[in-house]
Amino acid sequence: MxxxxxxxxxxxxxxxxxxxxxxxxxxxxxxxxxxxxxxxxxxxxxxxxxxxxxxxxxxxxxxxxxxxxxxxxxxxxxxxxxxLPNSIAIEQQETGNGDRESQHHLQAEQATSLHPVETNGGSDRHETLASQSTRPRGVPFQVPPLPYYFVERPEHQNAVKQILLDTPKHPGTLVVSAICGLGGIGKSVLAVKIAHDPEVLSRFCDGVLWATLGQQPDILAFLSSWIQALGDHSYKPITPTAASAHLRTLLADKHMLLVVDDVWHPEHADLFRVGSSDCCVLITTREARIPQAEGYSLDVMSPDQALELITNMLSTPLSEAEQAQARKFAKRVGYLPLALELTASQIADGVIWTELLEDFQAEVAHLETLDLYSADDIIEDAQRRKYSLTACFRLSLKQLSPEQLQQFAWLGVVPEDVTLTQEMA
Ligand SMILES: Nc1ncnc2c1ncn2[C@@H]1O[C@H](COP(=O)(O)OP(=O)(O)OP(=O)(O)O)[C@@H](O)[C@H]1O
Ligand SMILES: [Mg+2]
Known part of the structure; x- marks a missing residue:
């Protein structure tokens, strides 16, 4: 693959x-x-x-x-x-060691998250270790790691967790839950956090399968990788429908969480609705509507969470004056996690707050003169957010990873004069 x-x-x-x-x-x-x-x-x-x-x-x-x-x-x-990526993915499946290495990154070439390489004593590391210790060996766990600068969002984590842990409203049916919201708002990170939660792991004791679909997913490849993760290496499906039917059989007596991340078209998720009522499907999507799913709408961060994200990404604590500037900037970018992450990486790279704010304002002013997003159907708030994100994007252009470039392309905030070439990646 x-x-x-x-x-x-x-x-x-x-x-x-x-x-x-x-x-x-x-x-x-x-x-x-x-x-x-x-x-x-x-x-x-x-x-x-x-x-x-x-x-x-x-x-x-x-x-x-x-x-x-x-x-x-x-x-x-x-x-x-x-x-080689293939051998490592297989080795992890066999050893049940997939938490350290997000297999879906390797499978779908679509990184969303970061390895907790530099812990700051934050709870994410402990949580990850806790979830590792509650997992028996050999149980599939295809969940990416949390970013080292992860910020708890208990209000959202608990709400989505509750949907998954509650007894199904219609007994005997598979619960499908969908986290919806703007690009960069933290849907995938929230799904990662939930999939590491010890209570969730004990409810779904047979493991967690993960697929990050994107715009044009190879659905057969994802379903086949799930079949393999369940230990069936001999069945080679040739159509997505056959793969889905086979998964249904394999999952009949299992308690598993199935995460379908980054769904662009509701119908793409249909073939992943496999499993008995002891399983749950968790979808993340920018689409507001996923039929027959319990939707959860994710909002931007609170001002305190935004400040925490920025602080966690920096190696030195912020002075009071810097905190005030960080708060101002966070407000300016609408408390959107993706924009906050880019802001903090500029500061970590040595740019000073006043300079960043000035550059950012100049960028936004420039974009406004270009009137990039003047389409009638864009409401003012959304337009302001787009300008903010585009400005963040432009200020961070040189340090963006290929995955981030792709994410921005999908967000539609890449200005026309920027081409997504391989050299940039
Ligand atoms: N709770 C959090 N703590 C720290 N960083 C976060 C958190 N949530 C999101 N982020 C940061 O914001 C960025 C965007 O988050 P994420 O990828 O989850 O967004 P998304 O809503 O899934 O976006 P998309 O629709 O593009 O898939 C991530 O790179 C991550 O670093
Ligand atoms: Mg996502």
Whole structure:
């Protein structure tokens, strides 16, 4: 399935060796402070995007770059440190170790989230470890990791969890729940958080399957990967309908959570509605309506959560004045997590708040003169949000990962004079 991908991905062992070496260097050279992206770039002599890919293990990277990063931290790259994406995905399925490596990233080449490479003592790390310890070996767990800067959103987490854990309103039927909302609002991250929740894991004790569909999903490939994850390596379906029917049989006596992430067209999710009433399907979508699903509409972050996201992404605490600026900026970008993440990565890269605010305002003013989104059907609020996001996008252009570029393209905020070329990625 991954024949198109070239390059290698770190194994658990390689990832742990690299992260320990980076942590040790930070301890001795920076008194525990994190290396900035620019410092890492300079040290390893490879781009920050490549470094990010290696550490997040979201996509294959050429072996020479992996070697350069290891060498920069005085590590000898050994064959056990890396492998081909296919073999690593299979190895994880067999060892039940898929939580450390998001298999769906490898399968669908569509990274959404970050590996918790640099924990800040936040609860996400503990939560992930807690969910690991409650999972028996060999149970499929295809859930991506939470970003290291994860911010709890208890009001939403509890509400969606309740939908999944409640007894079905119509006994004997499969519960389908859909998290809906704007692009970049945090739907996928919320689904990841829920899928790591110990109560959810004990209810769905046979595991969690995950598929990130996107605009043009290869539905047969996703369904086939689920069949394999359930241990059936001999059945080779040739149509999505056959695969779906076979999954129904395999799941008949199972208690599993099936996550169908990033659904663009409601009908794409139909063939994933498999499983008995002891299973649940959790969909994330920008679409407001998914038929026969209990919808949950996700809103933007609260001002405090927005500040926490920015703070978590930075290695040093914010002064009171900086906090005030961060709050102002968060308000300006409409408390949208994706825009907040981009803002914080600019600051982490050394841009100062006043400069960022000025650049941002200039960008928005420029966009307004271009009148990019003047279509009659765009209401003022949505238009303002689009300008904010486009401005964030433009200010962060150089440091965006291919996945983020794609996400922005899908959000429709990539201005016409920006082309999504491979060089940018
Ligand atoms: N609770 C959170 N804590 C920290 N960061 C978050 C949180 N929620 C979202 N983010 C950040 O915001 C970005 C967008 O979130 P996410 O990918 O979940 O959005 P989405 O609603 O699924 O978007 P899309 O419709 O494009 O799939 C992520 O890259 C993530 O880093
Ligand atoms: Mg998403």
């Amino acid at each position: 991954n024949q198109r991908q070239r390059g290698v991905v770190l194994t658990d062992l390689g990832w742990e060796r690299l992260e320990s070496a980076i942590a040790a260097a930070q301890e001795t050279e920076k008194y525990g402070k994190r290396f900035t992206q620019a410092e890492l770039e300079e040290r390893a002599g490879i781009s920050r995007k490549t470094i990010k890919k290696i550490r997040q293990r979201t996509a294959p990277v050429d072996e020479t770059s992996v070697h350069a990063l290891f060498t920069a931290f005085r590590l000898e790259l050994e064959t056990a440190d890396y492998g």
